Amino acid sequence: MSTPEKLLDAAEYRMRRGGYNAVSFRDLANDTKIKSSSVHYHYPKKEDLGLALVERYAKKFNDGLEAKTKDAETTQDNLKAYQAVFRQALVEDDAVCLCGLLSAESAGIPESIRDRVQNFFTDNIRWLMSILPADMSESRKRASANTLLAGHQGAMMLAKNMQDNAIFDSITDQLLEQVI
Amino acid sequence: MSTPEKLLDAAEYRMRRGGYNAVSFRDLANDTKIKSSSVHYHYPKKEDLGLALVERYAKKFNDGLEAKTKDAETTQDNLKAYQAVFRQALVEDDAVCLCGLLSAESAGIPESIRDRVQNFFTDNIRWLMSILPADMSESRKRASANTLLAGHQGAMMLAKNMQDNAIFDSITDQLLEQVI
DNA sequence: GTCTATAATTTGATAGAC
DNA sequence: GTCTATCAAATTATAGAC
Known part of the structure; x- marks a missing residue:
């Protein structure tokens, strides 16, 4: 694995657990067995690192x-896929959504990262609206997209807080059943 | 207003926008026109400050x-009150829930604060379960309580991210209508 | 309760050799 | 690309005078 990849892995691990300021160059240096000055070679400023991290996270998402939506036909197929992607992020990494966390810390992070995080959310909403039933009005689509996104973010947060991933399943299942 | 109150106000303002590490003793000193050593007189360690802040926040909540539930009779009355308390925290302070944010930063904060935050959530869930219809099973009560809590937290996060408090109303109205 | 002074550590960042 | 060496600033925290 390349050094930048190792650095992003280490940074993602730390940031998704403790937030933007829980990541320091020295921590990443220790994690990857190089010196902090070498970390700066790959990511000159912390803002560069944070931006690359959000970029990679959003791309992976x-x-x-x-x-997961390759063979999806119905709205429910697509929503199941949406749920599954967040579930994977929660269960495989045992951490909350990077963008959810950074969004909450909004005033404490560089503007460029804040903007990129907001973009992740607007993309989520646009996609959700695109897969909701065609007979829904645009405004009802938007309202339901917001509820679904917020519900999934909250579900990750609560599952992590209660240390019980089944809570994520319970909440998001309920959303998929009852929210239109 | 007493100095501790001023300090907690300043700390809450900063922490609910940028997270735990976005609050420094020097910032608080400048905010309240005293010296940072005087801040330490009131709150010797940062952990003391953080704990007092979560304590005050939970009490206010x-x-x-x-x-707001003084004259509530039905489940819907109580849920409207629950929604209103979060709404007030969002609109009056123009910030997300302190406990939601700190929960997300869980690995980056002292254990005592983490525990107190978790307590806020278990209290929320217990209360929600207590006001849900008596004919619901305990497990369905718990599932719906989780969904309602997660939904409200996510709604605050998204409303703040999109800088539109109407999003909070839209999401939480939908939850109150459709989630049982 | 607040101040001055200061210590100890951490952090983001740079210069220059290899 | 990585290292050694170093820096300036920020941060948490304490001692002791007033």
Whole structure:
């Protein structure tokens, strides 16, 4: 694995657990067995690192969504895929959504990262609206997309807080059944 | 206003926008026009400050809930009150829930604060279960309580991210209508 | 309770050799 | 690309005078 990849892995691990300021160059250096000055070679400023991290996270999320919706036909198929991508992020990494966390810390992070995080959310909403039933009005689509996104983010947060991933399943199943 | 109150106000303002590490003793000192060593007189360790802040936040939340449910009779009355307390925290302070944010930053904060935050959530769930219809099973009560809590937290997060408090209303109205 | 002074550590960042 | 060496600033925290 390349050094930048190792660095992003280490940074993602730390950031998704403790937030933006829970990641320091020295921590990443220790994690990857190089010196902190070498970390700066790959990511000169912390903002560069954070931006690359959100970029990679969003790409992985969107790629996962695309893969899982390949054979999706109904709205429920697509929503199951949406749920599965967040579930994978929660269960495989045992951590909350990077963008959810950074969004909450909004005032404490560089503007460029804040903007990129917001983009992740608007992309989520646009995609959700695109797969909701065609006979729904645009405004009802938007309302339900917001509820689904918020519900999934909250579900990750609560599951992590209670250390019980079944809570994520319970909440998101209920959303998929009852929210239109 | 007493100095501790001023300090907690300043700390809450900063922490609910940028997270635990976005609050420094020097910032608080500048905010309140005293020196950072004087801040330490009131809150010797940062952990003391953080704990007092979560304590005050939880008390204000629970007091608000109690006040707003004084004349509540139905489950919907109580849920409207629950929604209103979070709404007030979002709109009046123009910030997300302190406990939601700290929960997300869980690995980056002292254990005592982490525990107190988790307590906020278990209290929320217990209360929600207590006001749900008596004919629901305990497990269905728990599932719906989780969904409602997660939904409200996610709604605050998304409303703040999109800078549109109407999103909070839209999401939580939908939850109150459709989630049982 | 607040101040001055200061210590100890951490952090983001740079210069220059190899 | 990685290293050694180093820096300036920020941060948490304490001692002791007023």
